[in-house]
Amino acid sequence: MFQQNVSLKPFNTFSLEAKAGHFKAFNSVEELKEALNHRKGLELLVLGGGSNILLTKDFNGLVLKNELKGIELVRETEEHYFVEVQAGENWHQFVLTAISNDWAGIENLSLIPGTVGAAPMQNIGAYGVEIEQVFEKLKAVEIATGEVHTFSHADCQFGYRESVFKKELKGKYIITSVTFRLNKEPVFNTSYGAIKDTLDEMGIEELSIKAISDAVIQIRQSKLPNPEEIGNAGSFFKNPTVDKIDYEGLRAEFPGIPGYQQPEQKMKIPAAWLIEQAGWKGKTFGPIGVHKNQPLVLVNYGGGEGAKIKELAFEIQQSVATQFGVELTPEVNII
Ligand SMILES: Cc1cc2nc3c(=O)[nH]c(=O)nc-3n(C[C@H](O)[C@H](O)[C@H](O)COP(=O)(O)OP(=O)(O)OC[C@H]3O[C@@H](n4cnc5c(N)ncnc54)[C@H](O)[C@@H]3O)c2cc1C
Structure with a gap:
């Protein structure tokens, strides 16, 4: 067996x-x-x-x-396509399928590695979009009983890189398919990161979901290490959120500290900035290290050990906590 x-x-x-x-x-x-x-x-x-x-x-x-495979358009309304995707499909291949069918809404999430079934686990997000924005429902097998249950958007309790499957229901369900609600009329989201500039550089005159996807792919390829060349799991830590009042205190001490306004008087601070300021960017320790351009990405150059990467992550957390009083939480699942 x-x-x-x-x-x-x-x-x-x-x-x-x-x-x-x-x-x-x-x-x-x-x-x-x-x-x-x-x-x-x-x-x-x-x-x-x-x-x-x-x-x-x-x-x-x-x-x-x-290895569950299959992409099926299950329903259509005037405004939306409802597409059920089996959990073992590759996420980026699904994004490309959506683009070629003019199903809009996930083009900003191009080139994120992994499977469709893992995407709701941490509510994957990039370039101003999170999958919860196009999520309709999912099916999952309950490990204890073998029964298939359906989860609505509300059931999933999505948050920033969070869902109920990383909290109360951690280790209790296996996601088998996800149904997305994709748009017939695209809503272009180009305000985030370098998308606009990249579209200009690419000489794109007419905006389309394909053009946005191409721009996102180009930006990601230039910024992030390709796991096929250097072992990594993308951002190792989440960007921490702090109370606005604490952020103001930090800014008085560290005037360059970036911060992004969040609901409820909170501010999100880029973890990459904190890690770089703490002196970790580009540091190597034998076969492992902190990426030279992207300090949020821990890397295995070859032959490294997971336990050593865990130790390195812990040291980074400690030094950021000491210098800034800010707690970094891993985004990566440590097994
Ligand atoms: C270069 C790089 C860039 C990345 N960029 C981004 C980014 O921009 N945004 C972002 O959000 N993430 C990003 N990631 C992280 C990663 O791509 C996503 O978290 C992705 O959804 C993980 O999918 P996976 O299939 O590889 O999951 P795995 O690594 O296989 O699993 C992750 C966790 O989910 C559980 N799991 C997996 N499948 C299921 C299932 N079907 N049912 C229940 N539990 C399951 C696993 O047990 C594990 O705990 C990046 C990673 C890399 C390497």
Whole structure:
């Protein structure tokens, strides 16, 4: 039923070596339920593209690798397309499919690695858009019972890189499909980051979802290390949110500190700025380190250990806390 002692190196974008005691790739919900029935108390790890995990040791339980495939237009209204996507589909391939069908709303989320099923877990977001904005519902198998449950937008309790699946329901469900509500009439979102400038540089005269996607791809390729070349899991930490009054105190001490207004008198501070100011940008420690252009990205240049990356992350948290009194929380799931 299960493969034994499988290397997880090809299945995590940090390219870290760790062994799974038991391993099973599933292609259907039936196969998934059967695997759950046979697991006999083994601890579980559900794996999508492995682009948001840090493996710190061998995993002696059962790794279930999601290979559920399929993209289906299930319903249409005057304004929207409702598209159900199986959880094992590659996120970026789905974005490209949406663009080629003129389904608008996720073009700003181009080139984010990983699977569709993991996307609601942390409400993936980039360039001013989060998936909760186009989320309709999802289906998930309850691990304890094998029953399929449907979750509405409200059920998922989305927040900044958060959902109920990272909180109360952590480790209780396996997401099997996600239904998106995509727009027939695009609403172009070019105000964030360098999208406008990049569109100008590309000589784009007529805005389209394809043009925005192309611009986002170009920006991301120039800014972020490609996991196929340097092991990483994207942003290692979330951008911290602090009370406005505390932010004002910080700004008095550190006049250059950037901050973005949030609801309820809060401010979001770019974690990359804090890490860079604390002196970590570009530091290497043998085979691991902090990326030279993107201090929010921890990297494995090859042959590094997950446990050492975890230690490095801890040291970064400590030094940012000491210097700024701000707590950094990992975005990456540490296993
Ligand atoms: C270069 C790079 C850039 C990135 N940029 C961004 C970005 O701009 N914005 C952003 O939000 N994220 C970004 N990420 C993080 C990552 O791409 C997303 O978090 C993505 O959704 C992870 O998908 P995955 O399939 O690889 O998840 P995995 O890493 O396989 O899993 C992540 C977590 O979800 C759980 N999980 C996975 N699938 C399921 C499922 N079907 N049901 C239940 N639990 C599941 C896993 O057990 C694990 O805890 C980036 C990562 C990289 C490497």
